[in-house]
Amino acid sequence: MKNFKRVPVPTLTSLSDYPLGSSCKSFHITDQNSGWRVFMPVIHLDQCVSCYRCYLVCPEGAIHQNEDQKFEIDYDYCKGCGICANECKIKAISMVKEEK
Amino acid sequence: MTINKSIQLNARNITSDEYFYGHKACGGCGESLALRLALKVLGEEAYLSLPAGCMAAVSFIYPNMAFKNNAIITPFASTAAVATGVAAGLKALHKDHLSVAFAGDGGTADIGIQALSGAIDRGEKFIYICTDNEAYMNTGIQKSGLTPFGASTTTTPAGKVIRGNIKPKKNMFEIVAAHGIKYAATASVGYLEDFMNKVQKAKEADGPAYIHVFSPCPTGWGHESDQTIALAKEVVDNGLWYLAEYENGRFRLNKKPDLSNDVRPYLKGQARFRHLKDEDIENIEALRGEKWAQMLAEWQ
Amino acid sequence: MSRNAFLNGDEAVAYGVKRSRPNVVAAYPITPQTITVEKISSFVQNGELDCEYMHVESEHSAMACSIGASSVGARTFTATSSQGLLYMAECLPYASGARLPIVMMNANRALATPWNIYGDQMDVMFLLNSGWVQIFVEDAQEALDMTIQSFKIAEHESVMAPVMINLDGFVLTHTYEKVNIPSQEAVDQFLPTFLGAHHMMNDEMPMSMCISAGNQHNMEFKIKQHRDLLRALEIIETIDSEFESQFGRGYGGALEGYKHEDAEVILVTTGSVTGTARVVVDRLRAEGKRVGLVKLRVVRPFPVEKLMELVKNAKTIGIVDKNISFGYEGTLYTNVNSAFVQSGIKKETYNFIGGIGGRDITKDDIHEMYENLQLASAGEQIDAVTYYNVRCTL
Numbered sequence: 001m002k003n004f005k006r007v008p009v010p011t012l013t014s015l016s017d018y019p020l021g022s023s024c025k026s027f028h029i030t031d032q033n034s035g036w037r038v039f040m041p042v043i044h045l046d047q048c049v050s051c052y053r054c055y056l057v058c059p060e061g062a063i064h065q066n067e068d069q070k071f072e073i074d075y076d077y078c079k080g081c082g083i084c085a086n087e088c089k090i091k092a093i094s095m096v097k098e099e100k
Numbered sequence: 101m102t103i104n105k106s107i108q109l110n111a112r113n114i115t116s117d118e119y120f121y122g123h124k125a126c127g128g129c130g131e132s133l134a135l136r137l138a139l140k141v142l143g144e145e146a147y148l149s150l151p152a153g154c155m156a157a158v159s160f161i162y163p164n165m166a167f168k169n170n171a172i173i174t175p176f177a178s179t180a181a182v183a184t185g186v187a188a189g190l191k192a193l194h195k196d197h198l199s200v201a202f203a204g205d206g207g208t209a210d211i212g213i214q215a216l217s218g219a220i221d222r223g224e225k226f227i228y229i230c231t232d233n234e235a236y237m238n239t240g241i242q243k244s245g246l247t248p249f250g251a252s253t254t255t256t257p258a259g260k261v262i263r264g265n266i267k268p269k270k271n272m273f274e275i276v277a278a279h280g281i282k283y284a285a286t287a288s289v290g291y292l293e294d295f296m297n298k299v300q301k302a303k304e305a306d307g308p309a310y311i312h313v314f315s316p317c318p319t320g321w322g323h324e325s326d327q328t329i330a331l332a333k334e335v336v337d338n339g340l341w342y343l344a345e346y347e348n349g350r351f352r353l354n355k356k357p358d359l360s361n362d363v364r365p366y367l368k369g370q371a372r373f374r375h376l377k378d379e380d381i382e383n384i385e386a387l388r389g390e391k392w393a394q395m396l397a398e399w400q
Numbered sequence: 401m402s403r404n405a406f407l408n409g410d411e412a413v414a415y416g417v418k419r420s421r422p423n424v425v426a427a428y429p430i431t432p433q434t435i436t437v438e439k440i441s442s443f444v445q446n447g448e449l450d451c452e453y454m455h456v457e458s459e460h461s462a463m464a465c466s467i468g469a470s471s472v473g474a475r476t477f478t479a480t481s482s483q484g485l486l487y488m489a490e491c492l493p494y495a496s497g498a499r500l501p502i503v504m505m506n507a508n509r510a511l512a513t514p515w516n517i518y519g520d521q522m523d524v525m526f527l528l529n530s531g532w533v534q535i536f537v538e539d540a541q542e543a544l545d546m547t548i549q550s551f552k553i554a555e556h557e558s559v560m561a562p563v564m565i566n567l568d569g570f571v572l573t574h575t576y577e578k579v580n581i582p583s584q585e586a587v588d589q590f591l592p593t594f595l596g597a598h599h600m601m602n603d604e605m606p607m608s609m610c611i612s613a614g615n616q617h618n619m620e621f622k623i624k625q626h627r628d629l630l631r632a633l634e635i636i637e638t639i640d641s642e643f644e645s646q647f648g649r650g651y652g653g654a655l656e657g658y659k660h661e662d663a664e665v666i667l668v669t670t671g672s673v674t675g676t677a678r679v680v681v682d683r684l685r686a687e688g689k690r691v692g693l694v695k696l697r698v699v700r701p702f703p704v705e706k707l708m709e710l711v712k713n714a715k716t717i718g719i720v721d722k723n724i725s726f727g728y729e730g731t732l733y734t735n736v737n738s739a740f741v742q743s744g745i746k747k748e749t750y751n752f753i754g755g756i757g758g759r760d761i762t763k764d765d766i767h768e769m770y771e772n773l774q775l776a777s778a779g780e781q782i783d784a785v786t787y788y789n790v791r792c793t794l
Contacts, residue, residue: 002121015620021498021625023600023610024165026168057292058136060132064116170472173610184454190472193423214461215464218457
């Protein structure tokens with residue numbers, strides 16, 4: 001489950017805007033990683049049996065079960081590594097060349 | 101033999117919350133998957149210590165912070181020292197939280213081994229998870245004490261005279277166990293349920309606990325990014341890595357592979373092994389045989 | 401009630417630590433710091449001090465454990481010396497960059513090679529750039545008092561930086577003096593419980609610490625740290641005044657002058673040699689010589705303005721260095737000279753290097769330093785850098 005809200009990059013115009021010490025609030029996520037992808041995984045929900053495998057193996061944690069209990073991909077953070085498609089035993093995920 | 105008979109945790113019953121998100125690890129990074137799932141078992145109250153290596157470099161670059169937990173980057177040599185300092189601080193302040201260290205193979209078996217030994221010896225409750233990708237990846241794939249025999253790295257290139265790394269992996273799991281640690285285990289991201297349940301056991305251990313998780317690195321090993329899990333499973337199935345535990349002073353193997361399995365498919369899938377000649381592969385098989393003979397004789 | 405005891409410098413620090421009620425102490429033994437950690441251990445083992453004592457396997461881990469403990473808001477102390485300080489050196493900027501109020505005693509000792517266990521100040525000079533507040537003490541009482549003050553300085557919200565208290569090896573660490581140990585109640589009143597700070601790891605708002613900042617941000621982080629450390633000078637003065645009003649002992653803040661107001665020549669000293677110099681000043685004053693003394697107590701942040709104020713009436717200044725910056729001169733000499741340049745004040749300055757590897761700096765040596773300063777003041781040519789108590793021709 002994606003449990004954060006992306007925050008804007010802080011505006012830093014004076015030293016007082018910088019954090020004290022080399023510390024920053026945890027889960028302070030300012031970036032997306034979608035630009036990394038060449039191929040994007042697509043889950044074919046008609047074939048998906050909700051085995052949880054893709055969700056388990058994703059190094060990004062970018063596959064979530066939505067309110068309808070269906071698995072969906074957070075394309076803001078999926079890097080297109082293809083592990084989910086490779087690990088899907090029934091081949092319900094295919095890797096599709098992404099148009100940019 | 102079967103893997104962890106008392107499997108309790110699996111993809112369905114672990115928390116759906118994510119505690120490691122938006123990091124900058126390479127696509128298909130085995131290490132980041134190990135961290136992600138370990139944190140799902142450990143929970144958001146765990147305090148994390150990580151040395152300045154890949155996992156720190158991908159998750160703490162101002163202003164993008166990828167951990168939900170409290171987390172601190174440590175000097176490279178001192179992951180276990182900082183983690184036990186955190187544990188001591190929390191204990192002194194009467195805060196009942198786990199202190200967990202994550203470090204790579206170089207940070208564990210080379211530069212961090214002294215601090216790890218000291219920390220285990222002090223007997224403080226903390227968990228140390230070594231994510232082993234068999235070389236210094238953050239600095240550009242240099243040989244570490246856990247680089248396997250034959251692997252080409254940027255400091256053990258496949259040369260005309262010396263073909264890759266000529267030393268086998270350091271026996272880190274057994275070195276840790278020799279401290280009489282409360283709990284130690286090896287794992288692989290090819291067997292994720294097994295790994296998660298070992299993290300759970302580490303969490304429950306009454307003292308220091310160590311998990312050594314085999315974590316492929318597509319960038320450093322030269323394999324396709326979608327092969328991370330498959331390779332991490334194959335390496336266990338062909339016996340080049342092993343799943344074992346050390347508990348109550350005894351070693352236990354969790355899985356016995358078929359040692360007649362050919363190691364070539366595993367090696368061929370990775371650029372770091374592509375230069376190997378038949379005699380090198382025979383040497384790798386011989387090392388495998390020796391290791392299993394020792395484990396089967398001593399750990400049953 | 402406070403009580404008097406016969407303590408050496410190491411023990412005095414240990415009592416200062418005990419009264420400061422640290423949550424965590426992590427230390428590795430090294431001569432001549434050992435008595436401090438032995439004494440603290442005995443306090444813990446006897447139930448007199450409730451803290452986590454970590455028996456670490458190295459100085460590197462002593463500082464790393466201290467960083468871990470301090471990063472969750474625990475009041476943390478460690479102690480080291482010489483090679484041990486250099487071994488943990490890598491960790492020191494982690495502590496200061498993360499703004500962790502760790503307090504550390506450093507027993508100043510010679511470095512290898514040739515190595516020995518005796519006192520000089522070569523070790524700490526390596527770490528002047530580490531971002532730590534650097535305090536030098538003259539005697540055991542000051543060592544105890546400054547241990548307590550150091551926690552208050554370090555934990556002050558405007559400072560929030562680690563503090564190193566430097567004691568000359570053996571001359572201070574192992575010699576006994578009458579020391580007043582303040583009561584626990586009085587110290588508790590002066591130094592309240594540390595409650596952590598927002599930039600540290602905590603349950604309310606989890607933090608990521610010791611982060612990386614690329615070249616687009618890194619410099620500003622460092623300048624912020626530097627500016628805050630410069631501003632700590634004021635807090636150091638205030639805390640010393642507070643201490644004096646509560647305990648009756650003050651040390652003049654970053655610098656203490658002795659018969660300096662009308663002095664024609666002034667010697668600038670750090671640490672234990674100051675005591676010897678006081679005796680010589682008194683003697684020379686009895687002879688009618690206008691000599692004075694400035695004890696440099698805080699070397700980082702460097703008290704430029706106050707130093708200028710204390711030496712303003714003098715014509716000639718000598719700086720005693722118990723260190724050599726190989727290939728240049730004594731480190732404090734460089735620092736003091738820079739202060740004059742920054743302030744646009746021209747004074748004749750001379751560097752007296754002595755005490756290396758535990759060699760004594762005697763009253764006769766200091767007498768000679770003053771004589772040379774007076775000669776220079778009268779217009780005679782003397783060397784910019786001279787070595788004292790050397791046993792061969794140079």
